Amino acid sequence: MEILAPAGSKESFLAAIKAGADSVYVGLKEFNARQSAPNLDYHDLAVLTDYAHSRKVKVYFVLNILIKHDEMNDAVRLLSRVSKTGVDAVIVQDLGLARIVKDYFPGLRLHASTQLACHNSSGAKALAGLGFRRVVLARELTLSEIRLITASSKSIEYEIFVHGALCFSISGMCLFSSLMSGNSGNRGRCAQPCRRLWRGKKNAGYLFSPKDLELIDHLEKLGRTGVSSLKIEGRMRSSEYVFRAVSQYKTGRKTEDLGRRKTACLFSGRDEKLFEPEKEQCLGVKIGEFPHFKARAGDRVRVVDPKTDRSCVFKYGVEKPDLTGFKKGDPVYLSGSRDFEGDSLAKELDAIYAAYRSKASPAGIPANQYTSLVARVWPKPAPQKERLWFRIKDPAWLELLPPENLIFAVDQTNLRHLPAAATVELPPFIAERELGDYRRIRADGYVLNNISHFGIVPASAAKIAGPFLYAWNAYAARALKDLGVEKFFASWEDDSSNIQRLKFPLIVTLFGRPVIARSRMLTREHDYGTVRSEETGVELDQSMEGELSVLVGKIPVMLFDAKERLKSAGVNEFCVDLSRIKPDGRFLAELLAACENGRNFGNSCAFNFRRGVK
Structure with a gap:
């Protein structure tokens, strides 16, 4: 298995x-999910990719965020330039960018x-159909789920996280x-509110801050799953952490990586x-409490204020x-x-850069050639009558609402209460063992919130892309349209500026x-x-839906005005x-x-609609 x-x-x-x-994944300063990491510049990428290839190490380039419509041109220009460095693959979230890569690169x-958010076999098959050669599975899967998914289709490779930070929420x-x-986590700017202090009705503390993942004890089991690649998280961590973590999986011997306390999550x-x-979940090994602690001269020490998350890192002595x-x-x-040879890395890097000689590279795609993907796909429609949809979960709403334009949002708690006539909205997360429950649903139309849903609903059914099946640009909408999607919900976190630039059938x-x-x-x-x-x-409501815990904003979003x-x-x-x-x-x-009347009332917020999403 690849490390x-x-x-x-x-x-x-x-x-x-x-x-x-065996391979590394890396981003530049734009369009990646770790915007706060130092990252590389283009010259760094060219030099280090050349060096990696000379050592038979592959380089995967990350462009793994949602891209606004007006940003796509810059993203494609960056991709065109990066493709000349010889990187071995590109890791993508945005379905519009994925379509451009498939057609033009x-x-x-x-x-x-x-x-x-690929967490079942239906999602893996759908992604293979879109041209993906490999999928990084969700971190929250069990060993049995991974086995079922990898056995379901051999048309795509599978990669899983085995080490590093866990997100409280399902990624994506x-x-x-x-x-x-x-600051959107879907755009590489997560401010990590889950790592902060929260107070509930019975508990207070780091309620949503999990330990770090570590699967070093399960390598033999992983080898029998059909997984091709073992991924280590940590683009915002130190070179010493990377060296220690990689060494563990290369040798199969557990060592201290100077990360958080460890867990196998749900794997076993x-x-x-x-x-x-x-307990605060801070990076490093605790060596005392301020001002009393033990360290050696030259060790890197971090002092942390748990209430504000402020920290100070310095070389002791x-x-x-x-x-x-x-x-x-x-x-x-x-x-x-202090024993880690960071200075020798710097000297070796200087030598690598001095020895580098640029090479002739193939030309990228002609500027704006890719725009033909969306040209005249959605001609300007004739004026239409305003339509108002109602999304519900509780069947009691049926007695109060008109029978038309109803969206019934199903999950494991209300599957048995489906109304006779309604568009059915599928939940963003459907576990492998739950696929059959949702495939048995029959409706005239569906709202889809995950790529896996295309393998769940009938191919001939009317389809609407829900707020979690993201279409932040016309290219993503085109990719979904080719799968049968007719209309698109705007994302909850999108802003006014981007929404008004989306010239395809929207529901806001x-x-x-x-x-x-x-x-x-x-x-x-x-x-x-x-x-x-x-x-x-800020207040949030936490509750359970089936086996999922959900956090819901206490104050509603209201945009009537x-x-x-x-x-x-x-x-x-x-x-x-x-x-x-x-x-x-x-x-x-x-x-x-x-x-x-176009007026708001009561206590409400506009989410990012007015302030913009970063």
């Missing part, structure tokens, strides 16, 4: 190769990012950071100590940091050993309480109820999402009056 290592810096790139990695292997479905600050059964809310503001008892961690949700995170990691024992951020005061502006941009279909609202005739009347 795939993170390279968030030049030093980490070289450390991975020296430790024995046939020499580049397409790898499906874990951000595409998390709006947590976006709601809190406008539920870890009851996956979360330890009373060499540098004199400003530790003003840290309090007695704040934890202190060893984040790097004007009211609702979006699910901002879905997690397999919490159980019914983690009954937090309403949780409150001790840093910002933007309806006329959206109509002037060509949007004439809207939605009122009642799926998180208790059936109430009076409240419904108030909502409908507000929608009709």
Whole structure:
């Protein structure tokens, strides 16, 4: 099995190769899911790819974020330039960019990012059909699920994370950071609110901060799963961490990697100590509490304020940091050993760069040639009558709503209560063992929220792309249209500027309480109820839906006052999402009056619609 290592810096790139990695994955400063990492520039990528290939190490380039419509030209120009370096594959989330790679860069292997949320065999088969050669499976899968998925189709390679940070939410479905600050995890700018302090009805602490993944003890089992690649997370971590982590999997011997405490997550059964809310999950080995700790001169030490997440890293006995503001008892961690030969990496890099000679490279695609994919696909429609959809989960709403334009959002809690006539919305996460439950549903139309849904619903059924089957640009919409999608929900976290540039059939949700995170990691024992951020005061409702824990914004999103502006941009279909609202005739009347009059009421927010999403 391939050992795939993170390279968030030049030093980490070289450390991975020296430790024995078979391949590395790397991003530049734009369009990747680790915008806060040092990353490389184009010259670095050219030099280090050449060096890696001389050592028979592959290089995978990451472009694994959602791309706004007006950004696609820059993304394709970057891809065209990067393709000349000889990288071995590109890791992608955006289905529009994937379509462009497939059609215009046939020499580049397409790898499906874990951000595409592939968690069942139906998703893997759908991605293979779109031209992906490899898929990075979701981190939350069990060993038996991985075996079932890999056995289902040999037309695509499988890659899994075996080491490094875990996200509380299923990747690709998390709006947590976006709601809190406008910094979208789907765009590489996650501010990690799950690592902060939260207070629930019974508990307080690091309620959503899991330990780090480590599967070193399961290599023999992994070897029998059909998985091709073992991936180590850590593009924002040090070169020493990368060297230590890669060395573990190369030798099969467990060592200290200076990361967080470890878990196998759900791989071999539920870890009851996956979360330890009373303990901060900081990187490094705890060596004391400020101001008393033990370190050697030259060791890298991190002092952390758990309440604000502020930290200070310095070389003990060499540098004199400003530790003003840290309090007695704040934890202190060893984040790097003086024994690690970081200086020798720098010298070796200097030699590699000095020896590099640029090579002739093939030309990229002609500028804007790819735009033919969306030219005249959606001609300007004749003026249409305004249409208002209603999304519900509770069948009691059926007594209060008109029978037309109903979307019934199903999950494991309400599958037995499907109304006779409604468009059925499938949940973003469907476990392998649940596929049969959803395949038995029969409806005239479906709202799809994951790539796997194309293998679940009848091919002839009317299809709408839901808010989690992202179409942030016309190229993603074209890729989905070719799969039978007729209309597209705007993403909850998208902003006004981008939405108004999308000239394909849109449905914009004007009211609702979006699910901002879905997690397999919490159980019914983690009954937090309403949780409150001790840093910002933001409140969220935590509850269980089947075996998933969901976080929902306490304050609803309301955009009734933007309806006329959206109509002037060509949007004439809207939605009122009642799926998180208790059936109430009076409240419904108030909502409908507000929608009709274009006015908001009560306590509400606009998510990123006005402030923009970064």
